[in-house]
Amino acid sequence: MKIFRFGPKGQEKSGIIIDDKKFDVSGSGIIYDEDFFGNIEKQETLEKYIEQNANNLPIVDDSVRIGAPLTRPGKIVCVGLNFDDHVKETGLEQQPEPIMFIKANQSFSGPEDGIMQPNGATKLDWETELCFIIGKKANNVTEEEAMDHVYGFALMNDVTERAFQTERGGTWDKGKGCDTFAPVGPFIATKEEIKDVDNLRIWLKLNGELMQDGTTQDFIYRIPKLISYLSQFMSFLPGDIISTGSPAGSGMGKTPQIWLKPGDVIEYGIEGLGSTTQKILPFERN
Structure with missing residues (x-):
């Protein structure tokens, strides 16, 4: 479905x-x-x-x-640096355990609503990702039972302001939770619809030019591991979103680096989960 x-x-x-x-x-x-x-x-x-x-x-x-394919979730938890090629291009350090961060609920938005450049942003970046929606409360679950807690999968973009993320001190959350920074959709596919979640093409184009072209075969930590690991630290409730990381091809990893600006258009998708187009919008105080 x-x-x-x-x-x-x-x-x-x-x-x-x-x-x-x-x-x-x-x-x-x-x-x-x-x-x-x-x-x-x-x-x-x-x-x-x-x-x-x-x-x-x-x-x-x-x-x-x-619109976004579900009402505003209780929480959006993301995993960073979950593809080897992305770790290498960013120059960031892979940790011995999965990196996690939480996006503010106000970052949740629809797949065609546009991405707003934050006030003062200078390094706005894209990250096409596979996310999944929790279907049953998960707390300290094993890897073997983890998939029983998944309702389905969707397309998400983990939009990031890199200067906020890496140059302003503290946690990654500063660059991850701005308004419109977690567009989800166009739809949710139940897990039965996706035959092999570990073999899906992930791609993104900026103004028509291919930037990302990866595959979930390159996950460092696969979904059962992520659910089991993350559920040690918090309970996940139905409707919560977990995003699994992005392959290489981000603007941060380009030479020279490429940053999004108002008027740019990104088109991105994941095999089996559709595609969408977003325009970068100037800052506007709501």
Whole structure:
């Protein structure tokens, strides 16, 4: 199953994708929130609604805005330096255990809503990543049981302001949690939809030029390891997002380095999880 949300900001409705066509399933009353991801009965209700209304589900026109595929998550936890080639290009030091950081909830945004350059930013960068959505509370789980806690997978961009991240002291979070820095979508694919999550192409183009072209085969730490490791430090609840790191090709790793600026356009995607296009926007105080 592939689920998505559509409509104006703050008024998104629930949808589903069948054979690459988008349908409105808001009539089911289902909302893609924490309760949905952690409630098998609600997921079954949606499946029954789709089955019973298969011939008359309203079609969502391609002109309609696509929002983030779930309501704002409880938390967004990310893993840094999870690809060898990315570690080498950044010049940062790989640690003996996975690096983790948390993005502010205000960074969560839709896949087509634009990425806003923060006030004072000078080194705005991209990182295409595979993320997954928790479907069952995870606390100190083993690697063997870890995938039982995953609902599905989605495309995310771990947008980063490198000067904030590396030149302003303290933790990485300063450069990771700015508004619009965690666009997710266009949809969530349930884990049954993705046959081999460890063999997916990841790519990004900047103004039409290919910058990232990697594969999840190159994970340093694979998803079961990440879930088991991270769940030692905090409980993960249904609807929480964990992002798994980015392959080489970031602006930081280029020679000379390349930084995003207002007016730039990035197009990026992951095999099986769709693609999207984002425009870089100037700072605006909301």
